[in-house]
Amino acid sequence: MNLFGTDGVRGKVNEWPMTAELVQKLAISAGSVYIGKGGSNLNRVIIGKDTRLSGYMLEPALVSGFTSMGMDCLTLGPIPTPGVSRLTRSFRADLGVMISASHNPSEDNGIKLFGPDGLKLSDNMENEISKLLNRGIKLAEPNALGRVRRLEDAVGRYIEAVKSCINKEQRLEGIKIVVDCANGAAYKAAPQALFELGAEVIPIGVDPDGFNINKHCGAVYPEKMSKAVVSNQADLGIAFDGDADRLIMSDEKGNVINGDQLLAILAIKMQRDGLLKNDTVVGTTMTNHAFNLWLNNIGMKLMRADVGDRYISEAINQFGYSLGGEPSGHLLVPHLSKTGDALMNALIILCEFVNEKKPSSKFFNKFIPIPQTIHNIKGFRKDILENENIKNELNEIKKKIESEARIIVRPSGTEKIIRIMVESNNKALISNTIRDVETVLSRS
Numbered sequence: 439m440n441l442f443g444t445d446g447v448r449g450k451v452n453e454w455p456m457t458a459e460l461v462q463k464l465a466i467s468a469g470s471v472y473i474g475k476g477g478s479n480l481n482r483v484i485i486g487k488d489t490r491l492s493g494y495m496l497e498p499a500l501v502s503g504f505t506s507m508g509m510d511c512l513t514l515g516p517i518p519t520p521g522v523s524r525l526t527r528s529f530r531a532d533l534g535v536m537i538s539a540s541h542n543p544s545e546d547n548g549i550k551l552f553g554p555d556g557l558k559l560s561d562n563m564e565n566e567i568s569k570l571l572n573r574g575i576k577l578a579e580p581n582a583l584g585r586v587r588r589l590e591d592a593v594g595r596y597i598e599a600v601k602s603c604i605n606k607e608q609r610l611e612g613i614k615i616v617v618d619c620a621n622g623a624a625y626k627a628a629p630q631a632l633f634e635l636g637a638e639v640i641p642i643g644v645d646p647d648g649f650n651i652n653k654h655c656g657a658v659y660p661e662k663m664s665k666a667v668v669s670n671q672a673d674l675g676i677a678f679d680g681d682a683d684r685l686i687m688s689d690e691k692g693n694v695i696n697g698d699q700l701l702a703i704l705a706i707k708m709q710r711d712g713l714l715k716n717d718t719v720v721g722t723t724m725t726n727h728a729f730n731l732w733l734n735n736i737g738m739k740l741m742r743a744d745v746g747d748r749y750i751s752e753a754i755n756q757f758g759y760s761l762g763g764e765p766s767g768h769l770l771v772p773h774l775s776k777t778g779d780a781l782m783n784a785l786i787i788l789c790e791f792v793n794e795k796k797p798s799s800k801f802f803n804k805f806i807p808i809p810q811t812i813h814n815i816k817g818f819r820k821d822i823l824e825n826e827n828i829k830n831e832l833n834e835i836k837k838k839i840e841s842e843a844r845i846i847v848r849p850s851g852t853e854k855i856i857r858i859m860v861e862s863n864n865k866a867l868i869s870n871t872i873r874d875v876e877t878v879l880s881r882s
Contacts, residue, residue, distance in 0.1 A: 441571070442564040444746040444851025448539050448548035451492040456547050458499040465503025466577070467570040468533060468551060471563070473509055476532040476554040481584065484529060486514040486522040486592070487537035488623040488681050491648030492547045496537050500549075501586050508578030509533075510585050514592035516646070518623045518682035520779035521596035523556040527776070528595070530554070538623065538681035541658045542852065544649045550681075556776035557755075558748045597631045600782045603774045608789050611636035614672040615788070616688070618663040620656025621646040622680035628781050635785070640670050643677075652679065657686040657767050657780075664688040674791065674798040678780045683747070684767035685780035687787070689798040698729045701763040702804040703787055704771065705738060708761055713773065714738070720753045720762030720770075722746075723846050724812075724859055732805035746851055747778050765810075809865065813858045813872045815879060820849030822856065822879065831878045835871065843867055847875055 441447045441455050447464065449456040455464075473481055483504045487493040493516075501511045512529065514522065519536045526534030534552035542548070551559050551567075559567075578584070589595075615632055619625040621643045629641040642662065643655040655662050657679040667675040667688045675688035687695040701719060708714040718739045721729065730740040743753040747768035754762050754772055763769035768778040775782055791801050822828060836845055843862035850857055858875050860868045 440565055440568045442561075442568065445540065445748065446548050446550035446558075448542065448546060448852045450545055451495070451547050456492070456496070458495055460571075461496050461499040461549065462503040463571050464549060464567070465500045466507055466575055467567045469504050469507035469509050470570060470575045471567055472533040472553070473507060474532060476530045478530055480530060480532075481509045482529055482531040483509050483511050484514065484522055484526045484531045484534040485511055485537070486517040486519070486525075486535070486623075489516050489621060489625065489646035489648065489651050490539070490544050490547050493537050496547060496549070500535055500537070505584035505586060506577045507575075508582045508584050510587075512587060512589045514589050516623050516625070517592050517596060518627060518678075518779070518781060519550060520683060520775055520777050520782065521592065521627070522550075523552050523775070523777040524596060524599050525589075525592065526552050526554065527556040536681060540681050540852070541652055541656070541679040541684065544651050544653070548852070552777070557751065558777060560752070593627050593630075597627055597634070600631060600779065600785060601634070603782050604785050604789050608792075609636045610788055610792060613674075613788070613792060614638040614640065614670065616640045616642065616663055616666045616670060616672045616675040618643040618656055618660075618666070618675065618677040619682070620652050620658070620678055620680050621650045622652065622656065622678065622682060624678045624682035624781060628676070628678065628682070628784075631781060631785070637788075640666065640672060642666055656680065657684045660686045660688065660694045664692040664694050668692040676784050679767070682780045683778040685769060685783050686767045687784070687802070689802050691799050693799065693802075695802045697763050697765045697767040697769060698726045698807065699802050699804060700767070700783070700787060701761070701769060702729065702732065703790055703802070704761055704763075704769065704783070705733070706804075707786070707790055708771075709738065713760055715758055715760040718757075718759050720750050720759050722750065722764045723848070724765050726765065726807045726810060727844060727861060728805050728808045745848060751777070808861050808863060809868065810859060810861045811868050811872065814850075815856045815858070815876060817854060818849075818856045818879060819854060820856075823847065823849060828878060832875065835874050835878070839867060839871055843871060845871060845875075
């Protein structure tokens with residue numbers, strides 16, 4: 439059985455597959471595939487984590503597995519996922535590992551793997567690792583075991599790497615920013631980076647206790663950030679998810695700005711700078727159709743990939759594009775970062791905001807989105823959508839509304855949830871369509 443979903447291995451802690459025993463086996467399997475792939479004899483693994491209590495259980499399990507394969511482990515402590523990607527390349531490591539369940543609640547955790555190039559693993563590589571889990575793998579001889587050390591300046595290294603992605607003369611002086619770190623991996627890095635660049639920073643979600651990651655805060659609950667912007671009379675707000683690879687923002691009026699609007703700002707900048715290859719932006723099936731129309735009106739194109747930043751990344755690499763993202767806030771700028779880096783993207787967008795010298799409500803307002811509702815139904819396995827009767831009934835619903843609405847019904851790649859997205863200017867049609875889909879699924 440393949441352990442991997444759309445973003446690594448994920449599940450409830452101390453239940454399959456998030457047990458210490460299985461994570462140790464995963465490390466042994468991944469180590470056997472990737473040892474030496476960094477191009478040297480260093481045999482290094484970089485290991486970062488978010489702020490969940492279970493990180494203290496899973497990190498030693500990974501270390502045990504990798505060192506038993508003769509691989510040295512550099513542990514980073516709490517750090518954003520893109521920091522693991524960057525440091526994997528910087529240290530010429532064979533593999534990078536992030537212990538995080540991203541936007542999920544604290545009782546879940548997960549494992550994200552990065553190759554020596556800093557990219558998330560392909561489906562083929564994940565399948566290869568999964569097949570090795572229950573096979574006998576030759577371990578290192580006793581005198582060839584790996585060692586482990588803590589990299590004490592990991593967060594500082596990451597901050598400097600992110601700051602190097604903007605003009606070194608750029609300042610954020612004179613703007614007040616609310617930053618919500620979701621009590622997660624960016625709780626140190628984000629406020630510090632913004633402070634160093636001169637912004638007045640109002641930090642929230644920076645008191646992790648092992649249980650409060652993503653709890654009514656961060657990119658999944660941006661209302662907390664947007665309310666803080668209004669109450670503090672800030673210029674704008676920034677919200678990250680638990681591992682800081684998603685970015686959601688707010689204007690000074692408290693309006694939440696999702697990934698599509700942020701992607702529009704990056705597209706304008708990159709086209710102006712001559713960096714938007716083929717004048718194409720990669721989105722997903724969830725990308726708002728209004729964004730597509732707006733791009734077409736200014737001489738750009740949208741390519742849709744499957745939902746998930748790894749599929750956006752694969753499309754970018756396959757077709758030679760240079761920008762992609764999705765409404766949830768995963769934004770990919772591959773010439774600057776091999777994976778979605780929410781802090782880096784925030785700094786780029788903040789620099790554009792400072793240079794445009796206009797209120798954030800006008801700065802963010804590039805297009806008017808078509809109303810979209812996303813409804814989650816819990817408890818369904820994703821294979822329910824492979825049932826032929828259900829597929830036929832869902833296709834009939836799509837045909838009935840296709841002149842007025844766009845609908846996507848898909849399984850979550852990280853949770854036992856079926857997501858229904860309906861996009862239309864007709865609010866009654868949205869609610870009726872969601873009800874019809876629920877009725878179809880309830881009969882399964």
